[in-house]
Each structure stands twice: as C-alpha cells, then as structure tokens.
Amino acid sequence: MTTLLIATSNPGKVSELAAMLKDLDCQVIGFADLPENPPAIEETGQTFAENALLKAEHYHRLTGLTALADDSGLEVDALDGRPGVYSARYGGEHLSSTEQVQLLLSELKDVPVPKRTARFVCCIALVGNGINKTFESSCEGSIAYEPRGENGFGYDPVFVDAELGLTFAELSREEKAPRSHRGKAFLQARQFLAEWLKS
Numbered sequence: 001m002t003t004l005l006i007a008t009s010n011p012g013k014v015s016e017l018a019a020m021l022k023d024l025d026c027q028v029i030g031f032a033d034l035p036e037n038p039p040a041i042e043e044t045g046q047t048f049a050e051n052a053l054l055k056a057e058h059y060h061r062l063t064g065l066t067a068l069a070d071d072s073g074l075e076v077d078a079l080d081g082r083p084g085v086y087s088a089r090y091g092g093e094h095l096s097s098t099e100q101v102q103l104l105l106s107e108l109k110d111v112p113v114p115k116r117t118a119r120f121v122c123c124i125a126l127v128g129n130g131i132n133k134t135f136e137s138s139c140e141g142s143i144a145y146e147p148r149g150e151n152g153f154g155y156d157p158v159f160v161d162a163e164l165g166l167t168f169a170e171l172s173r174e175e176k177a178p179r180s181h182r183g184k185a186f187l188q189a190r191q192f193l194a195e196w197l198k199s
C-alpha cells in the first residue's frame, strides 16, 4: 500500500487534510510518524504553487515518500493582496495567530464593509516517484471587525464566508471543508490520487 506523507508542520492543516484523506486507499502519515522531525525548507517562492512544490519536493527528497504539501494564505484587497504568500510570517516570524489577527484588524480599522473583501488561496502539491502535480483553489469572503468563533486556525476567526455570513471559525470542520480553499483544492487532488492509486 502507498504511504502518503502530509508534509506540513501546521497542526490546523494536519487535522483538516487527515480528515479529507481518510477514505483513500493509502496509508496517511504526518511528521510525528517519522523517526525524526525533518528540517523545514525556506519558502522562497513568489507564488503559492512555487512554495507548495518547493515543500513537497523537499520532503519527498528527504523521505522517499509521496509527499502532499499545501501552501496557502489570505489575500486582502484593501492591502493590495497582502499578506498573501507571507501569511504565515505576517508581522514577523515571532507573532502568534492571535497577534496576526489583531495586526490585520488594526491595519483594516478604517476600512468600510464593502472594501473589506478577501480570499483564501490554497495550492496543494503532490510529489512522488513519477508524480509532480499542483492543484489550486480559492474561496471568497471578507474580513470581520472582530474575531468570532472557536473552530479552525489562523485567520479563520475573522474570515467571513461570502455566502454564509459566518466566519470560518464559526463553522465545524465538516462545514468548512467543502467551501474552503483547501477543501476545493483537495477535491481536485483527491480525484487525481484515487486514479493514481488504482494504477
């Protein structure tokens, strides 16, 4: 049976991706299942796809396993698309998610509702022997004036889904998955994976 490595050190992503992968015909493992934590690679790409491939290629090279990496982030229109590919490092490497959310809210404090539009973007890269693929998707929303909800991770408490009017942190994992950037990118990856695992 093929082993698929979920190549991320972000616990929020691990939990979402593991749930999405659970009925595929392969053994899914994370960094915690490896004998030692693999060293990270610097995310020097200018796009989500470049960074997702950088990560998946790096972890495939280190482990020999088929690696699934995700590069994702939040593009805020009033900030000309920032933080974008720098979402994990927004405000500097030392800030917690809660502090990053507060920084975002302070940057947007004078921005009125119609101008608070934003989107989450996700690119999933799959790299293994004979595979080198990316799958990208996004979801539209806007930035709330204050955090709401307890679920999810990162910017979820301030990302308001355009259709539901609820933040992603107010949704359960099962409600977030089909509408999220990661869930939609994963659906494409999953179709490919299912075919590839049969071959």
Ligand code: ITT
Pocket (backbone or CB within 6 Å): 007, 008, 009, 010, 013, 043, 070, 071, 072, 073, 074, 087, 088, 097, 120, 152, 153, 154, 155, 156, 168, 180, 182
């Ligand atoms: P890995 O590189 O190890 O996967 P990371 O957290 O550094 O972990 P990224 O470089 O892709 O991952 O950064 C993405 C950041 O964007 C992440 O840290 C979150 O702050 C944010 N983000 C991505 N998807 C999100 C989601 O579904 N909900 C909330 N925030 C999200």
